[in-house]
Amino acid sequence: MHRREFLKFAAVSMVLNQVPPVFALESVSGKQNSTHFFSPGAADPQSIAPDRGVKDRLLKSQFFDHAFDDDIKVSQDDFFLLNTSLGRLNRIQKVIGYGNFSLLDFDDAVTLARSYPSIGQFPKPELIFLEKIFYGKAKEYGFMGEKPIDTITGKINKKDVEKIAHSGHYLYRGRPVEMFNAIQEKIGPDVVLTSGIRSVMKQFLLFLNKTSASLGNLSMASRSLAPPGYSFHGIGDFDVGKKGFGVANFTDRFTRTPVYQKLTDLGYIAFRYDRGNDLGVRFEPWHIKVA
Numbered sequence: 243m244h245r246r247e248f249l250k251f252a253a254v255s256m257v258l259n260q261v262p263p264v265f266a267l268e269s270v271s272g273k274q275n276s277t278h279f280f281s282p283g284a285a286d287p288q289s290i291a292p293d294r295g296v297k298d299r300l301l302k303s304q305f306f307d308h309a310f311d312d313d314i315k316v317s318q319d320d321f322f323l324l325n326t327s328l329g330r331l332n333r334i335q336k337v338i339g340y341g342n343f344s345l346l347d348f349d350d351a352v353t354l355a356r357s358y359p360s361i362g363q364f365p366k367p368e369l370i371f372l373e374k375i376f377y378g379k380a381k382e383y384g385f386m387g388e389k390p391i392d393t394i395t396g397k398i399n400k401k402d403v404e405k406i407a408h409s410g411h412y413l414y415r416g417r418p419v420e421m422f423n424a425i426q427e428k429i430g431p432d433v434v435l436t437s438g439i440r441s442v443m444k445q446f447l448l449f450l451n452k453t454s455a456s457l458g459n460l461s462m463a464s465r466s467l468a469p470p471g472y473s474f475h476g477i478g479d480f481d482v483g484k485k486g487f488g489v490a491n492f493t494d495r496f497t498r499t500p501v502y503q504k505l506t507d508l509g510y511i512a513f514r515y516d517r518g519n520d521l522g523v524r525f526e527p528w529h530i531k532v533a
């Protein structure tokens with residue numbers, strides 16, 4: 243059995259046996275003395291066993307919405323700052339609107355917050371907390387992807403972007419717009435853009451929201467959302483879905499739609515976070531790799 247097949251097999255075995263994730267993870271990440279995950283006659287487990295990190299990440303990304311014992315969480319003080327910053331970002335979005343917020347950079351966010359009493363300026367501890375999240379190493383809590391944006395103050399040049407009709411989202415001119423148009427042309431009006439360019443601040447809002455809902459669990463949040471700076475939505479990737487399918491577009495149910503089927507049939511579409519990826523990220527069949 244190849245390593246990838248073994249991993250898939252182990253993960254599927256867990257699902258089939260309904261083993262609680264924490265237990266399951268421990269049972270396969272310890273010594274390879276259990277035959278539970280191997281079919282009779284399989285090769286020597288030692289010779290096919292991947293390193294522990296890869297194995298952990300694969301299992302965890304299957305159970306992306308579960309908390310594991312060794313997940314990394316923010317401190318209690320930082321959890322407070324996380325929630326106050328998140329509230330401020332939500333208030334900014336309310337003031338400037340959803341579309342504008344997706345292009346908003348750090349400096350403009352700070353200026354806006356200062357000028358609107360309904361938002362309130364970012365206190366220093368919040369700014370320090372945001373920098374800590376942005377410049378911290380996401381690998382330390384299990385997100386292994388690249389970081390295409392390396393400064394928190396990175397800007398999006400409005401001249402480089404195009405608003406996509408009826409979507410409320412922007413795409414970068416050039417390849418992303420061309421690719422989306424080609425997809426629409428081939429699939430028809432049933433395919434919609436569900437997320438386009440996300441500025442650093444937009445990614446902050448999404449990531450902090452997820453981390454807050456995960457009770458400060460950075461590992462758990464990053465299994466389904468790239469931390470700020472690490473999202474390729476910042477440089478060209480986008481998400482698509484089936485018209486009228488709502489939030490189900492961001493679940494495995496999307497793979498059972500004709501839109502998904504046609505996307506894969508097109509052949510030249512590459513998914514950034516494919517099934518069984520080694521980055522500690524769940525399978526995202528809606529995310530189109532452009533950049």
Ligand SMILES: [Zn+2]
Nearest residue numbers: 437480481529
């Ligand atoms: Zn995406």
